[in-house]
Amino acid sequence: MDFRQIQDLIKMINKSNIGELTIEEKDFKITIKQKKDEKVTYAQAPVMQAQPVYAAPMHHAPAQAPSASAGTEEKEPAATPKADNLLTIKSPMIGTFYRRPSPDKPLFAEVGDEVSPGKVVCIIEAMKLFNEIESEISGKIVKILVEDASPVEYDQPLFLVEPA
Numbered sequence: 001m002d003f004r005q006i007q008d009l010i011k012m013i014n015k016s017n018i019g020e021l022t023i024e025e026k027d028f029k030i031t032i033k034q035k036k037d038e039k040v041t042y043a044q045a046p047v048m049q050a051q052p053v054y055a056a057p058m059h060h061a062p063a064q065a066p067s068a069s070a071g072t073e074e075k076e077p078a079a080t081p082k083a084d085n086l087l088t089i090k091s092p093m094i095g096t097f098y099r100r101p102s103p104d105k106p107l108f109a110e111v112g113d114e115v116s117p118g119k120v121v122c123i124i125e126a127m128k129l130f131n132e133i134e135s136e137i138s139g140k141i142v143k144i145l146v147e148d149a150s151p152v153e154y155d156q157p158l159f160l161v162e163p164a
Contacts, residue, residue, distance in 0.1 A: 003093065003126070003127075006030060007093060007094065007154055009021065009023075009030075009032060010032055010094065010154070011154065013032050013034055014034065018034065019033065019034055020032070020033045020034070085162070085163065086142065086160045086161060086162055086163075087137050087139060087160070087161045087162075087163055088157045088158075088159070088160060088161070089115075089121060089133070089135055089136070089137070089157070089158050089159040089161060090155050090156060090157050090158060091124060091133070091152040091153065091154060091155060091156045091157075091158055092124075092131075092133065092154070092155075093124055093126050093131065093154055094126060094151075094152065094153055094154050095124040095125050095126035095127075095131070095151070095152060096124065096125045096126075096149060096150070096151055096152070097122060097123075097124055097146045097147075097148065097149070097150055097151070097152045097158065098122060098123040098124070098125065098130075098148060098149060099122055099144070099148045100123075100148075101123060101130075108120050108121050108122055108123070109121040109122065109141055109144075109159070110141065110144075111141055111142065111143065111144060112140065112141065112142075113140070113141050114138075114139070114140055114164070115135040115137070115138065115139060115140070115141060115161060116135065116138045116164075117134070117135060117136055117137065117138065118134050118135070119134060119135045120132045120133065120134050120135075121133055121134065121135050121141075121158070121159060122158060122159075124152065133158070135161075137161055137163065138163065138164040139161040139162050139163040139164045140161065140162045140164065141159050141160070141161055142160050142161065142162050143159070143160040144158070144159055145157050145158055145159065145160065146158050
């Protein structure tokens with residue numbers, strides 16, 4: 001079972017009223033459980049066991065944006081162009097969002113940086129794998145919508161970009 005199939009299963013479970021689903025194939029077992037306001041995914045393999053990946057409900061996403069540093073937040077409203085012409089870079093998977101490759105390395109992208117197709121803008125860790133997320137659009141980053149080291153959902157907006 002590949003990662004896309006797991007993502008599709010999680011989406012189907014989230015949209016249904018199924019409480020729990022377990023699938024076993026040869027040396028692979030996955031259990032997807034759904035709770036009221038919290039969706040939890042467990043995955044395990046025979047040798048190593050992954051820790052739970054918590055997918056934050058979508059109604060929590062807007063609450064994360066105001067917690068960015070106060071200094072940049074106050075300057076952005078004047079510089080931020082009209083929201084209807086902005087493009088969004090979204091998360092292609094469920095996992096943990098990181099803005100830099102390691103704590104001692106520089107950030108991949110900051111507000112005001114120019115991005116182009118193929119430029120790495122962040123990393124999303126999923127099941128102990130670090131996936132580089134590349135921009136598919138050209139433009140200037142005007143807002144970062146997710147805090148570093150926080151969980152993200154599939155298709156959750158990560159960056160707002162003013163097209164070039």
